[in-house]
Amino acid sequence: MKKLLFLLLLLAAPALAAPVEDTFSDPGMEARARNLQRQLRCLVCQGESIDESRAPLAGELRHLVRQQMAEGRSDQQIEDYLKDRYGNFILMKPPLQPDTVFLWAAPFLVLIVAAGVAIFVVGKARKADIPPDLL
Amino acid sequence: MTGELGQLALCFALALSLVMALSGFLGAGTKAVSPAARGIVHGAAMGMLVFVALAFGTLTYAFVTSDFSIAVVANNSHTLKPLVYKISGVWGNHEGSMVLWVLVLSLYAGLVSALGRGGERLTSAALGVQGLLAAAFLLFILFTSNPFLRLDPAPFEGAGLNPLLQDPGLAMHPPMLYAGYVGLSASFSYAAAALIVGEDAQTIWARAARPFMLIAWIALTCGIALGSWWAYYELGWGGFWFWDPVENASLMPWLIATALLHSALATEKSGAFRTWSLLLAIGGFSMSLIGTFLVRSGVLSSVHAFASDPARGFFIMVLIFCAIGGALGLFAWRAPTLKGGAAFDTQSRETMLLLNNVFLVASCACVFVGTLYPLALDAFGGDKISVGPPYYAATFAPIFFALLLLEPLGPQLNWRRGDVKAALRTLMPALGLAAIAALSVLVIASPRFVTGAGAFAVAGWLIGASVIDLLKRKGARASAFAAALAHAGLGVTLMGVAGTTLWRSEALNVMGPGETMTVGPYTLRFDGVTQEQGPNYRASRAHLALMDGSQVKAVLTPEQRIYPAEGQDMADTAIRTNGFEDLYLALGDDRGNGRWTVRAYVSPLAPFIWLGGLVMALGGILSLWGRLRLKASLPAAAAQAAE
Numbered sequence: 001m002k003k004l005l006f007l008l009l010l011l012a013a014p015a016l017a018a019p020v021e022d023t024f025s026d027p028g029m030e031a032r033a034r035n036l037q038r039q040l041r042c043l044v045c046q047g048e049s050i051d052e053s054r055a056p057l058a059g060e061l062r063h064l065v066r067q068q069m070a071e072g073r074s075d076q077q078i079e080d081y082l083k084d085r086y087g088n089f090i091l092m093k094p095p096l097q098p099d100t101v102f103l104w105a106a107p108f109l110v111l112i113v114a115a116g117v118a119i120f121v122v123g124k125a126r127k128a129d130i131p132p133d134l135l
Numbered sequence: 136m137t138g139e140l141g142q143l144a145l146c147f148a149l150a151l152s153l154v155m156a157l158s159g160f161l162g163a164g165t166k167a168v169s170p171a172a173r174g175i176v177h178g179a180a181m182g183m184l185v186f187v188a189l190a191f192g193t194l195t196y197a198f199v200t201s202d203f204s205i206a207v208v209a210n211n212s213h214t215l216k217p218l219v220y221k222i223s224g225v226w227g228n229h230e231g232s233m234v235l236w237v238l239v240l241s242l243y244a245g246l247v248s249a250l251g252r253g254g255e256r257l258t259s260a261a262l263g264v265q266g267l268l269a270a271a272f273l274l275f276i277l278f279t280s281n282p283f284l285r286l287d288p289a290p291f292e293g294a295g296l297n298p299l300l301q302d303p304g305l306a307m308h309p310p311m312l313y314a315g316y317v318g319l320s321a322s323f324s325y326a327a328a329a330l331i332v333g334e335d336a337q338t339i340w341a342r343a344a345r346p347f348m349l350i351a352w353i354a355l356t357c358g359i360a361l362g363s364w365w366a367y368y369e370l371g372w373g374g375f376w377f378w379d380p381v382e383n384a385s386l387m388p389w390l391i392a393t394a395l396l397h398s399a400l401a402t403e404k405s406g407a408f409r410t411w412s413l414l415l416a417i418g419g420f421s422m423s424l425i426g427t428f429l430v431r432s433g434v435l436s437s438v439h440a441f442a443s444d445p446a447r448g449f450f451i452m453v454l455i456f457c458a459i460g461g462a463l464g465l466f467a468w469r470a471p472t473l474k475g476g477a478a479f480d481t482q483s484r485e486t487m488l489l490l491n492n493v494f495l496v497a498s499c500a501c502v503f504v505g506t507l508y509p510l511a512l513d514a515f516g517g518d519k520i521s522v523g524p525p526y527y528a529a530t531f532a533p534i535f536f537a538l539l540l541l542e543p544l545g546p547q548l549n550w551r552r553g554d555v556k557a558a559l560r561t562l563m564p565a566l567g568l569a570a571i572a573a574l575s576v577l578v579i580a581s582p583r584f585v586t587g588a589g590a591f592a593v594a595g596w597l598i599g600a601s602v603i604d605l606l607k608r609k610g611a612r613a614s615a616f617a618a619a620l621a622h623a624g625l626g627v628t629l630m631g632v633a634g635t636t637l638w639r640s641e642a643l644n645v646m647g648p649g650e651t652m653t654v655g656p657y658t659l660r661f662d663g664v665t666q667e668q669g670p671n672y673r674a675s676r677a678h679l680a681l682m683d684g685s686q687v688k689a690v691l692t693p694e695q696r697i698y699p700a701e702g703q704d705m706a707d708t709a710i711r712t713n714g715f716e717d718l719y720l721a722l723g724d725d726r727g728n729g730r731w732t733v734r735a736y737v738s739p740l741a742p743f744i745w746l747g748g749l750v751m752a753l754g755g756i757l758s759l760w761g762r763l764r765l766k767a768s769l770p771a772a773a774a775q776a777a778e
Contacts (some may be wrong), residue, residue: 023643041521047379049523092523094509099517103508106155107530110500114493122486125407127479 024066033066036075039092040065042083049092138205138283144275145234148186148241152269155244159263163331176262180241180248183269183548187241191225191234192591194282198225204289204294207282213295213317213700215671217294223297223306229431229447230282232309236427237272239310239317243347244269248322257336260328261321261343268320269452298672304365312358312385316423318351319388319416322395326416327462329351330469337409341402344416345761346762348396349460351419353755359424359750371706371721373639373736375632375744378527380435381505384426387499391419393497401488405550408479410470415492417462422499424455434510480552487545494538501531539593539625543600544620554713561607565599580638590633597626614761621754628747633741641725641737647730651682655737656684657718662690664722664731672705674698677722677731682712693722693733717741 025029037051042058048056051107061082068078082090094100155176162172194207198221203209210220211228228233231281244265251258276282315336322344329340362382367375376382395415402412429435432448479485505522511518541566547558558567572595573588580587601623608615643656653659662678674694678774680687695709709720716739 010545031528034668041523045525047377047521052374054372084737087519089519089521091528092521094520094522097518100362100508100520103504103520103522103526104530106508107497107501107534108503111493111497111534114496117487118486118493120407122479122481125477125479126481 004088024069029069031071032075033062036065036069036078039079041088041090043090043093136723137193137735141190141197141235142277142283143279144186144193145283145414146589147271147438148183148190148237149270149273151179152266152273153204155183155266156263157262157266159259159266160331162329163260163263165256166293168259173255176259176266177248177251177525179239179266180244180262183266184241184245184280185187187238187269191238193717194234195222195225198222198231200292201510202289203291203293204285205282206284206286206289209286211296212293214292215673216296216301217670219303219355220301223300226309227296227300230280232313233272233276233280233431234282235313236311236317237269237276240265240272241316243321246347247324249657250346252346253325253336253339256332256727257325257328257340257343260331261324262330264324264327265320265610266458268324268458268617271457274654275447275450275454279450290537292700295671295698296704298696298698298701298703299369301671301697302365302568303368303700304361304369308358308365308388311354311361315353315355315358315390315392316426317350318347318354319372319392319423320593321347321459322351322392323420323462327411327465328451329413330462330465331621333469333472334474338402338406341412345399345403346759348392349414349755349759349762350400351548352389352392352396353752355385356748356752359385360665360745361753363748365743367419367741368708368710368719369705371734373635373719373741375635375741378505378522378524380506381430384429387502387506388419388422388426390495390499390502391415391422391519394492394499395419395497397491397495399689401485405479405485407479407485409473410466410493410713411492412623413466413470413473417459417466421459421462422454424451424458427776428452428455429506454456457650463775478551482548482555482564483553484545484548484550486547487541489543491545494534494541498531498534498538501534505530536589536593539597540623542625543596546604546622547600553717559673560601565596565603568599569595570592571595584637587633587637590629594626594629594633597629598623601626606638612761614757614764615762617754617758619754620757621751622755623670624747624750624752625667626747627743627750631740631743635738636746638739639736643732644735645726645730645732647728652733652735655734657714657735658735659691659720659735660687661731663729664725665696669696671700675722675725675731677720677733678721679709679733681718691718691720693720695722695724712742714742715740 012047016109024033036110038049039051040061041054042048042050042053042061044057048058050061058090064082068081071101073081088095094103096104158172158175160180162176163169164173177290196202197205197208198212198216201208201212201213201214201221207230211231212224216224225232226232244262247261247265254604309619324341325344325347329336362385363375363697366377379522395412398415401407402409412459428448428451431453432447442515455657477485505526509520520587543562544555544558547553547561548555550663573592576588576591577583604619604622605616608619640655642652644650644652645653648661648663651660652656657674658678660682662680664675664677667674667676674696676692676694679691679693681689681691691709691711693709695704696707697704706721711718716737719738719741720738721734723734725731
């Protein structure tokens with residue numbers, strides 16, 4: 001816990017030293033940038049996106065994202081560019097690839113299996129007679 | 136001297152925990168627990184509590200008196216720290232937090248011994264299991280995490296406590312969370328005891344363990360809410376939940392504990408889901424243990440950090456393996472001897488509780504996989520991936536949403552045979568409220584979000600159904616309102632989450648004295664920064680006047696603090712709330728010439744997030760209160776039922 005909090009602190013401390021952000025005057029572009037920033041992980045942080053983090057690296061990445069947007073690149077192109085540079089670790093949403101199939105499927109597999117068990121249990125409980133004095 | 140006293144107390148506690156385990160199991164093995172065996176096991180439970188409390192007290196004394204000859208104190212305290220943070224520093228580090236862990240475990244053992252429901256054999260076996268758990272964790276402390284190790288020579292001054300931890304919210308957070316985490320050990324022990332004792336106890340245990348489930352659930356609910364609130368006001372960007380592994384570690388036991396509360400209710404009231412409730416009780420505490428492993432082993436900061444100092448992680452891993460494996464082995468061996476479940480119709484309260492469990496277990500599976508899969512992938516040399524909010528939005532959210540949609544139906548259906556159509560008729564006004572909520576969100580709120588309308592529809596459905604339920608039970612005992620209250624709390628939290636996530640507005644400005652900025656409907660005037668001296672920090676305090684025309688309505692003072700002892704700085708936010716909306720300010724860096732960066736957020740409905748948590752906890756407290764009042768008549772009834 002302490003180590004973790006210390007890490008958190010490392011992120012929070014320089015927080016307020018990040019350069020003042022460039023913002024798009026076009027609200028549509030700004031919203032797009034914010035959305036994109038939320039999809040990208042701050043690489044040195046504990047689970048924060050570059051949108052939330054105020055680590056210097058996150059500030060640089062925000063700047064990069066906005067620069068590329070200004071050059072007219074699409075969200076996909078920007079994500080791909082960053083992925084090539086930093087690997088899948090930078091994507092907040094893990095990509096679907098052979099070694100993440102289980103990650104994406106597991107919740108729904110559990111849901112299906114649990115639902116199957118539930119149907120079986122209810123089926124069995126229905127067949128049993130309810131003692132009249134308990135109704 | 137104090138350090139040696141504490142260490143000796145831990146050794147005595149270890150001996151007593153073993154006595155407790157041995158006498159507990161021996162007592163449970165006999166047909167009727169002899170008075171001698173009973174005396175020994177209860178005496179050992181109380182004795183262990185006394186000695187663990189003594190060890191904890193000794194450590195606290197060392198912190199309060201700044202005894203830097205003890206390594207843990209030297210590494211985590213400082214003479215200038217305010218008293219309250221000297222005390223909270225006890226659990227602000229690995230070693231001390233494990234002592235707190237064992238203290239809470241001992242407290243629950245003492246409670247089990249004092250309440251002693253469900254017959255002597257069950258209690259005796261439950262105390263036996265609790266004794267084993269305590270022994271394992273005491274060994275862990277003594278061999279890998281001894282808080283009483285000395286430093287020679289003792290340093291003149293301590294290294295101080297991480298300033299992030301020097302906060303009232305975080306001072307209270309670990310004890311609250313541990314009361315929940317470790318509280319699940321009592322349900323675990325009762326479930327294991329029921330398996331040991333066998334047929335006599337197969338439904339009684341659910342009743343005997345219920346107060347403990349409730350206490351643990353209430354504490355977990357409060358602990359999670361407190362943690363999220365702390366993250367909100369302390370981390371300075373207005374967020375309240377990161378899906379961070381440490382948060383997930385507390386959410387998983389909560390999800391399973393919630394499932395257990397519902398399943399065990401069916402076990403108790405109609406005898407249904409007997410084996411399943413046992414499994415959930417084992418699963419809930421297993422989640423606590425896994426959470427402890429995640430947080431304590433260092434595996435989170437990096438899989439490789441774990442490998443560099445594996446002693447602690449390895450010990451906990453073996454401990455988890457023995458506890459979970461042992462319980463599941465016991466389950467596999469004994470569960471087939473338990474009688475099959477009860478009879479009920481497709482349309483019944485039981486079916487709804489079963490569905491509740493299906494969705495809760497699936498949502499826990501999301502969190503579990505999302506937290507552990509990246510670690511496992513990395514450990515086995517695979518790709519390094521991140522599992523962030525978009526993953527949970529795609530998996531956890533729809534599953535939990537389905538749970539919330541079905542939730543109001545449950546309390547309206549009778550046990551064994553209910554009528555869904557009649558229930559829906561009763562709930563018509565709630566459906567109306569849901570429609571009104573969705574429509575008004577679409578009309579009033581801007582920008583428009585379909586998800587927002589959906590969230591408010593569900594919140595209206597939950598709260599409306601709870602009100603109907605409350606009215607239906609008018610005049611009943613207070614505890615009859617518990618479920619309605621807890622369910623309404625969920626609706627309140629949902630509104631807060633949706634409001635804050637979807638409609639938050641923010642502004643970031645560099646401001647000089649006299650300049651103004653606007654955020655949402657608010658206008659703020661920057662009146663400069665003053666230097667202040669705190670007990671163990673220096674602060675740059677900004678003064679921002681909240682304007683109403685040319686009138687000053689209020690002054691907000693966000694700070695930037697520097698903690699020289701720890702060599703760290705951090706921000707202290709200023710939040711002004713009207714109960715429906717937060718104005719949230721954080722001070723940034725000095726830009727020279729009296730100009731500073733100021734970050735401002737307006738978070739609509741943010742207070743509802745934690746208000747909902749409080750309402751949920753209040754529901755739990757009502758239920759617990761009803762249970763404890765029932766106590767007087769219980770032992771006789773339980774004994775009778777066990778015959």
